[in-house]
Amino acid sequence: MEVVQSQRKSSSNNVIVSILPLYRSAPPLEVRLEDFEFFAIDRLRVLKGLSDGLCRGKKPEEMEKLVLDLWKANMRHPQAVEEVNKDIISHFVLRLVYCRTEELRKWFLSMETTLFRHRFRWGSSEAQRALMSEFKLPYKAVSNAEFESLKDKLGQVARSMGQTLAAADAIFYKVPFEEVPDLVAGRRVFIHKGHAYVAINQVVSLVVTQFRSYLSKALILTNRKWTSTIREQEKDRLTPIVEALCTSYLGPDYSQQQEFGEISIKDIDQVAKTSFPLCMRHLFEKVKEDHHLKHGGRMQLGLFLKGVGLKLDDALAFWKAEFAPKVSAERFDKEYAYNIRHNYGREGKRTDYTPYSCQKIISVTPGIGDHHGCPYRHFSEENLRAALVRMGVSSRAVEDVMDKVHNRHYQLACTLTFEAVHGSSCDAGINHPNQYFIDSQRVLQSKNGSVA
């Protein structure tokens, strides 16, 4: 197993040891089945967080911090050996998950390459050089004589990028220009007679290209093996885990109310106006308007309200009251009450159902007469604009939101709505309606000193 030790001094002057594996071969380790799944989920949190950051156009410095934070939060382990094992195992499990279609492979390749690029940069220059030799890159270190003759030009290139040719950068590598297309494209290297002169700090580009190319080929091979043997062999053990992993929602499940304790019936109207995301606002308005909701809507809104803190008795009272003009009390008890109690885990197999995440809500397609699903996905442009304006989103922000919608980034659209309505940023992005609610309440509380 090729692994390179590198050390990094954190801002508090403690040495952080991070080891960067190359994932060339699957390790001959024994893995517990739970670890198989949990390690993969933790790594997936890192990759999805990365993906989110890139989607939101974070600047390079912000991305660097994001990667570090994500890695520390999900993949760190006090024992270095354990950390390396988790790193390697999780990578290989996710290869199984993400090898299966072109789109999945593209996403995984992109995220793993980005992750690798950042982790490579954290390493010391010795560690970096060791990794480069692992990749057998066709580079040659530039001799002192050649360096002297080219010093002026190399200095010019550095200064054209706003840098200086420090003594440390006196180490240059000579590679065929074809090996570093992105450096050539950006005119960030001096080229002469087909050779590019790459500074040590640009070497990242070389290495990352190699990493990417290797992983790309490996994914195709993995897919073949998966389709031909693994999937069938493991159909009772690993296959269900693998197939579930790429669609899994990874955040908190909001089934237990958290900070804000209970919400009672009389509070609902108020919080609906201030803190409900658009999907729930819409359902709420429709219930008030039509005095009815079909099953999909009842589930989506009902579970959401449970997550918000509505207790069972209040929930029963709420629905009963709203349906009253169309459904008599007896009929309500007969036809609807059971399901509500079921949602709260008081009936049947007593599963305490969890409120739906954005991923789940976006994936459903509402039919005629339905009002659930994600409005950013399903509303017509006209209706969506009107709804956003009613929520108090400024016309400038509406355009930004619509832009995200056109590019099918529905959760980002919801995040921008949140930011526009509350006047504060939501860095983590919206992944769950109940998260929207909690964040909203937090913002309002800090503004007013009380829960709105």
Add this chain to the structure above:
Amino acid sequence: MTKEEADNGRDDMVIDVPGQANAVPDGFNANYLRIYYGKLFPHADMFKWMSYGNDGKHPGCDKSYFGRREFSFTLENDIYIRFQSFNSVTELENSIKEKCPFKIDIGPVYSVDPAKRHAYAQSGNNVFTPVERELVFDIDISDYDDVRYCCTGADVCLECWPLMTIAIKVIDTSLRDDFGFNHILWVYSGRRGVHCWVCDGKARRLTNEQRAAIADYFHVYKGNENSQKKISLPGLVLHPFLARSYTEVLKGFFEAKLLPNQNLLASEERYEKILEMIPDASVASELRRRWQENKRASMSKDDINIVRWEQLKSILQSGKQKMQGLRRCVEEIVFSYTYPRLDMEVSRHMNHLLKAPFCVHPKTGRVCVPIDPNNCDEFDPTTVPTLSQLLEELNRGGLRQDAENEWDRTSLGESVAFFRTSFLQPLLKSCKEEIENSYNAKLQQSKNDLSWSHVSLKVLLKRTKPTFPSLQLIHQIPSMKWF
């Protein structure tokens, strides 16, 4: 016979063919083309070029190579046929003579004969895919319409053609000095631009990503009618490539030629365009004020453009200017007027088709002749031979029995000779070396792979492709001559 007509018969060989019969009216049509393809178009040279040495006898030659190259023909009435391929020079020549295409495009070399592409499309493993293609560039003078006032659109004259000349100088120098390419062919596109074909083996084997990287390396001019600032040169100094282009080519050309010839600072409308590029409004106003006051350069006999340019430079380059954006402003102005404006899309993809040299341009009748980059100052697009002119020259030569080298009797001869000596011969020599070296390397490799002392018969049988029954193989002692 009039005096004029008598004077037309300059050639001593012409005895009694009257001048009038030689005259060929200007034009472009199938009949002219038929004669052109019959007698003048250099089929054999094109074949040799496109074969890259694989038409030789050396065992390392790939016989399938030429047959895997795509050509496309545009016929009369705009009928367009793609994926034409040929297995020999005869097939190529006959097809061209028979179909008489108004335009011939050259595409990439594919993994299999394009004619058989449908058979391979099913497998889904991308078996039909480009594997080699020259690195190409296309520069069109109509992309410079915002900086030339003498012509617009498809027109070209000797005042604005130099923009193409300096584009050739900048790109050619960089391709050779920076990228190390040697076999570069520049071709007049027949009307308003130039094409560049980089034919080194390394260039032909570049991936799309690498081509895009080279195109981006050359990409400095980024704009269209709507963007204000099309050249942005941040940084304390210029990258060596840009610096060299500026000092060796662009600065001199701008100050000595373009500025005065196009009167870039002589009138308000024109100098406003330059003032717009200065990010510091106070500097721009200062210059504007000066130039509005002095409508005529009364103090000197020098060209008003040059005088004003010196004033502009001295303000912008004086030590007093601290503002960041002003540091490179003078260079930015020069670059935006003169730096090559490439068509990025042409260079990025292996499957982009490009017009073949020695075609005739339908709208001008001019032949797409090669341009010598070392003498590109001398190239004059207005004197490039036209189809009708060449036919006239053929006529004047009288009837000849041998069909060899008819172009020598015409103005095309010079171009074909240049193509052969400066481009084709050095290229083929290099290709031959490449094929030999590659073949020898493979030989060495297979020698290293086999160790005779312990080889089993089974291994022998697998490694060789017997054309005779295996029984015989067992009794034969393998010898080096098999290789």
